[in-house]
Amino acid sequence: MDTNAKPTAAKRTIGVATPDPVLAVEDLTMYYATRAGDVRAVDGVSFAVQRGESVGLVGESGCGKSSIAMALLKLLPENARLIRGKILLNGADLAPLSDDEMREHRWNHIAMVFQAAMNALNPVYRVGDQIIEALDAHIRSTPEISMERVRELFDLVSLDPGFIPRYPHEYSGGMKQRAGIAMALACEPDLLIADEPTTALDVIVQDRILKELRKVQEALYMSLIYISHDMAVIAEVSHTVGVMYAGRIVEWGETVDVFHRPIHPYTQTLMSAFPSVTGPKHELGMLSGEPPNLLTPPPGCRFHPRCPYATDVCRSEEPPIVRSGSHWAACWHPLDGAAA
Amino acid sequence: MAGYLLRRTVQILLTLFVFLTIVFFLVSAQPGDITRLYSMDPSLPPETRANLQELFGVNEPLWKQYLVHLKNTLTGNFGVSFSLYPRTVGDVILERLPRTLVLFATATVISFYLGFALGKIIAWRRGGWVEYTSTLGGVSLYTVFTPWFGLMMIWLFAFKAGWLPIGKFLDPVVWRDAPTDSNTIFNLMLATVAGVTVVVFAVAVATKKKRLAAAPLLQAGAITVATAAVVGVWLASGVGHLAFDLVKHMILPVATLTLISFAGTMLLTRNSMLEVIREDHVMVARAKGLPEKVVRDKHVARNALLPVVTSFVFSLAFAIDGGVIIESVFSWPGMGQTLVSATVSEDLPLAVGAFVFVGIFVLVAHLAADVLYAYLDPRVRYR
Numbered sequence: 228m229d230t231n232a233k234p235t236a237a238k239r240t241i242g243v244a245t246p247d248p249v250l251a252v253e254d255l256t257m258y259y260a261t262r263a264g265d266v267r268a269v270d271g272v273s274f275a276v277q278r279g280e281s282v283g284l285v286g287e288s289g290c291g292k293s294s295i296a297m298a299l300l301k302l303l304p305e306n307a308r309l310i311r312g313k314i315l316l317n318g319a320d321l322a323p324l325s326d327d328e329m330r331e332h333r334w335n336h337i338a339m340v341f342q343a344a345m346n347a348l349n350p351v352y353r354v355g356d357q358i359i360e361a362l363d364a365h366i367r368s369t370p371e372i373s374m375e376r377v378r379e380l381f382d383l384v385s386l387d388p389g390f391i392p393r394y395p396h397e398y399s400g401g402m403k404q405r406a407g408i409a410m411a412l413a414c415e416p417d418l419l420i421a422d423e424p425t426t427a428l429d430v431i432v433q434d435r436i437l438k439e440l441r442k443v444q445e446a447l448y449m450s451l452i453y454i455s456h457d458m459a460v461i462a463e464v465s466h467t468v469g470v471m472y473a474g475r476i477v478e479w480g481e482t483v484d485v486f487h488r489p490i491h492p493y494t495q496t497l498m499s500a501f502p503s504v505t506g507p508k509h510e511l512g513m514l515s516g517e518p519p520n521l522l523t524p525p526p527g528c529r530f531h532p533r534c535p536y537a538t539d540v541c542r543s544e545e546p547p548i549v550r551s552g553s554h555w556a557a558c559w560h561p562l563d564g565a566a567a
Numbered sequence: 568m569a570g571y572l573l574r575r576t577v578q579i580l581l582t583l584f585v586f587l588t589i590v591f592f593l594v595s596a597q598p599g600d601i602t603r604l605y606s607m608d609p610s611l612p613p614e615t616r617a618n619l620q621e622l623f624g625v626n627e628p629l630w631k632q633y634l635v636h637l638k639n640t641l642t643g644n645f646g647v648s649f650s651l652y653p654r655t656v657g658d659v660i661l662e663r664l665p666r667t668l669v670l671f672a673t674a675t676v677i678s679f680y681l682g683f684a685l686g687k688i689i690a691w692r693r694g695g696w697v698e699y700t701s702t703l704g705g706v707s708l709y710t711v712f713t714p715w716f717g718l719m720m721i722w723l724f725a726f727k728a729g730w731l732p733i734g735k736f737l738d739p740v741v742w743r744d745a746p747t748d749s750n751t752i753f754n755l756m757l758a759t760v761a762g763v764t765v766v767v768f769a770v771a772v773a774t775k776k777k778r779l780a781a782a783p784l785l786q787a788g789a790i791t792v793a794t795a796a797v798v799g800v801w802l803a804s805g806v807g808h809l810a811f812d813l814v815k816h817m818i819l820p821v822a823t824l825t826l827i828s829f830a831g832t833m834l835l836t837r838n839s840m841l842e843v844i845r846e847d848h849v850m851v852a853r854a855k856g857l858p859e860k861v862v863r864d865k866h867v868a869r870n871a872l873l874p875v876v877t878s879f880v881f882s883l884a885f886a887i888d889g890g891v892i893i894e895s896v897f898s899w900p901g902m903g904q905t906l907v908s909a910t911v912s913e914d915l916p917l918a919v920g921a922f923v924f925v926g927i928f929v930l931v932a933h934l935a936a937d938v939l940y941a942y943l944d945p946r947v948r949y950r
Contacts, residue, residue, distance in 0.1 A: 300854055326859070333856035345847035349866055350946055361855040394945040410855075 248275040248315070249417045249450045250299070250337075255312035257298050266521045268294040270474040272312075276418065281444055281451040283465030283482065285458055285497070287518055291474040292454045296420045299452075300337055301329050317417065335365040338416035340440075343404045343427040348395035354406050355391035361413045380409040384439055401432035408440060418450045425460065437463055458497065462486055470494045473519050473529040480554015488563050490549065491556040493530050528559060536560040575937060579930045584637075586926045591636050594919055595629060645920035650912040656920035659905065662750055664924060665757060666736065667890055667901030670817060672883065674824035679879050682829040686836025686875075687868050690844070691859075705830030713827055717896035720823045731819050734898040741812045752809050759801070763793045820897040828882070835878055839871035846870070873944055880936035 255272045258265040269291045276282050284292045297303055299314060301321060314321040316336055321329065341347040348357060358380065359373045368376075374391075381388045384405040395403060404424055411419055421440065425433035441464050444451045453464050461468055461482065468485050470478040470493065478491040489495040516533045519525050525532055531541040541559050549561040611619075620626050624635065639646065645656035685705070689698040708716070725733040732738060737749050745752075770789035774782035801807040843849065844867055852866040890903035898904075902921060909917035941947045 302850060302853055330856040330858065333854055335856060339851075339854050341847065341851060345851075347847055347851045349848040349852070349870070351869055351944060360857070364856050396946045 247278045249278050249280075249317060250276040250452075251313070251315040252295075252299075253313040253315065255295065255298060255314065256310040257294055257303070257312075258308050258310055259304070260306045260308060261522070264522050267474050267524055268307075268521060269298060270524070272471075272474075272476055274469055274476060274479060276450045276452060278417070278450055279445075279448040280467060281441070281453065281465045283461035283468040284452060284454045284471055285456065285461045285468060286471035287497075288456060289518055289521075290471045292456075292471055293422055294474075295471075296339065296422045296452070296454055299418075299420060300333055300339060301326075302333075331365075334361055334411075334416065335414045336416055337418045337420065338411040338414065340404070340407050340411045340419065340421040340424045342423045343400060343407075343425060346395075347407050347410075348398075348403060350395055353392050353394055354398065358406075358410045358413055361410055365414045376413070377409075380412055383412065383443060384409045400428055401436065404428060404432075404436055405439070408436070408443070412443065412447070412449075415447065416449065418452065419444070420452045420454070422454045423456070424453075426455070426457075433460070440464060458486065470497065473524055474521055475529060475557070477530065477558070478554060478556040480552070484551075484553045488551065490551045490554065490561040490563050491530075491558050492534050492536050492560070492562065494556070495562060496533075528557070572934075572938070575934055579934060582930055583927065586930075587637060587640055587923065588633070590919060590922050590926070591633055594915060595632070640923060645923070646916035648909075648914055648917040650909065650914040650917065656916050659917060660902070660920055660924050663900060663902050663905050665753065666899065667894070667903060669753075669757060670820055670894075670899060670901060671824065671890055673817070674821045674828070675879065675883050677821065678825040678829035679832050679875075681825065682832025683836050683868075683872075683875060685829070686833040687840060687863060687871075689833070690837045690840030690867075690871075691863050701833065702830075705833050708826045709828070709830035711827060713892050714896050716827060717820075717823050717893060720819055721897070724819060732816050734816075734819075734896070736813070736816055736898075736900050737809075738812050738816070742809065745806070745809055747806065747809075749809075749813065752806055753813060756810055756813065759797050763797055766793050816899075820893055820899055823897075824893055831882075832875060832879070836868075836871060836875050839874050840867055843867045843870045873940065876939055876943060877936055880932050880939065883932055 252275070253273050255269055256267075257269040258267055260266075272291075272295060274282070284295065286292055294307075297307075298309065299321075301309075301314075301324070303309070309322060312322060316332060321332060324332075348354060352360075355374075355377050358377050359370075362368065362373050362376060377391055378388050381391060386402060386405050386409065390398065390402065390406075395406075398406060407424070424440070425436050428436065437460060440451070440453075443449075444464075451464070453461060455461050465482050467480065468482045469476045470485065470491065472493050478485060478489065478494045485494060486498060489498060519529055519532065525542070527543045528534070528537070528541045528546040531537040534541065538559065544559070546557045546559050548555050548557055551561065551563055624632060627635075643657060645660070648654050648656050648659055651659055682705075685701050689695075689701055692698065721733055725731045742749065767786070767790050771786050774785045801810055849862065849866055852862045857866075890899075890901060891907055892903075893899070894901045894903035895907060902925070906918060906921045908914070909921060
């Protein structure tokens with residue numbers, strides 16, 4: 228790990244009081260090595276997740292949301308490198324752990340629900356057996372107890388226990404995702420990461436799964452990181468939201484606050500890019516330009532090339548942290564009278 | 568599944584019919600006929616010549632001959648071999664087919680295991696010395712000129728080192744006072760191997776179903792006990808040394824066949840593994856905190872197995888006639904050699920009979936591949 232590197236955003240702490248953080252990420256930085264150079268997918272990200280808290284990460288595709296998820300589990304592709312930062316899970320740093328040491332934490336402490344479009348279930352094994360496999364990897368028990376646990380889990384996510392010995396291809400999309408959630412809950416993890424779990428599902432199924440997820444999260448008093456590009460979904464499941472842009476968190480705070488009174492211009496544009504079905508018709512806010520190339524991110528505030536309020540200082544200096552009520556943002560020209 | 572099997576069997580019978588037709592007309596398209604072999608003899612009186620033609624039925628119209636050929640083949644009557652007169656073709660094939668099957672089935676199974684195990688490793692650790700050595704070695708052996716390699720094996724292990732016999736099926740000296748003939752011993756050996764396989768497989772299935780923790784131990788125990796029992800019985804039978812002689816003669820051809828063919832399975836496994844590794848459920852398996860070996864063997868290799876099994880079954884089918892070269896080099900009296908000698912000596916009934924058997928075997932292997940595939944991949948359920 229490169230300890231001499233300049234900590235660009237390490238000092239950014241979150242505004243929420245931290246009585247019992249399950250997860251504290253400090254200055255997490257992860258690059259993908261490509262032929263053209265390093266892609267700075269996650270660049271100095273810091274945040275904390277409290278016990279029982281549901282956090283949403285929102286942003287355009289390619290902004291580093293999923294990279295954070297994979298970095299937390301340390302399931303990195305071969306060309307990815309963790310440059311620096313800490314991943315404190317219940318106070319212990321996961322960043323320096325070897326793959327073998329990490330195995331103990333995976334699923335046992337941090338579990339993940341994958342995108343519905345992904346084939347998260349192995350096609351040649353029965354779904355029940357795949358859940359039992361996760362249990363067996365972490366908990367010593369008898370086949371009977373494991374089976375009983377699978378039945379409980381199926382019950383928890385409203386799946387017919389008759390489907391325990393069935394194969395994944397016999398499940399519908401929504402059922403597969405419920406099975407994915409049941410599998411993720413198998414070892415009662417402290418933290419559940421849900422990476423766009425409902426993106427490929429139709430809205431009715433999506434809504435049911437979201438309600439289910441919320442219910443389960445509250446019932447088990449589990450922490451949840453919900454990753455999505457859909458603001459409406461995040462609004463439904465998360466207490467706290469983090470808005471990501473180009474590998475950084477640009478705004479963070481209580482969901483209601485952030486969505487009603489955004490202080491970062493990017494959050495505001497993102498909000499206005501979503502149509503309202505019931506409200507009056509208006510021109511959708513269009514974000515001109517493309518997200519920046521993370522091989523050579525723009526200096527200063529990374530949003531400045533697309534920001535309507537950008538000035539010279541945005542183009543050269545890292546933006547300061549400004550606060551407003553429960554939330555903070557990294558911006559030179561915050562909206563809504565926020566102050567540093 | 569039963570309906571599917573039935574439909575597939577009907578398809579196979581139709582294919583077999585087409586195959587028989589092609590074989591018949593190909594043979595008929597050759598200049599002259601079977602009787603020429605004898606009737607060209609100038610010392611033969613004309614009436615004998617006519618009698619011969621009458622006897623073989625070559626004066627009959629082609630369609631009539633064809634119908635007779637079909638009827639005979641389907642009733643299991645392949646006629647009488649010319650070169651091995653008065654033995655029937657069916658008898659010759661029944662004697663030779665098991666020899667070839669054993670030789671090639673053994674070699675194919677070993678090369679499949681070796682190739683699959685190596686393929687798994689080199690797909691997992693790309694770029695290491697294991698990959699370079701096994702790929703270079705495997706491909707060299709895969710592309711080597713087979714007769715030369717067979718002769719080199721004989722030269723090295725049989726002639727120079729003297730560890731193994733030089734070709735042939737048995738050592739006549741050992742068999743001089745044998746109480747039974749080699750075919751009986753050989754078939755008994757086959758039956759033993761089949762029995763052991765069934766026992767081991769049954770134990771494996773039973774322990775897997777019960778999800779016993781001691782399953783690997785029980786399976787290893789079953790294999791040990793079965794092997795020990797078999798060795799004990801053969802030693803006590805008084806013909807153990809004869810069986811050992813046959814085994815000794817098998818080692819070199821099996822080793823040669825394995826070495827020249829394992830690279831195919833290895834590279835296929837490697838490519839198949841690399842495709843499966845990219846799949847999402849493999850990442851999920853890792854996220855579940857499973858050890859790398861479990862991810863590799865249980866999740867990746869199990870899925871990568873599917874195309875490999877297909878190629879395995881097909882290569883079994885080609886084993887019969889693919890053995891022409893190896894059987895000739897090692898003087899192994901199997902189907903390959905029978906085909907060659909039947910063709911050379913214009914023993915048409917035997918050649919046709921051998922072809923028909925190869926065809927039937929290939930078709931049955933295809934059916935077996937389908938069934939195996941449905942068993943291995945739950946998504947494939949034939950209706």
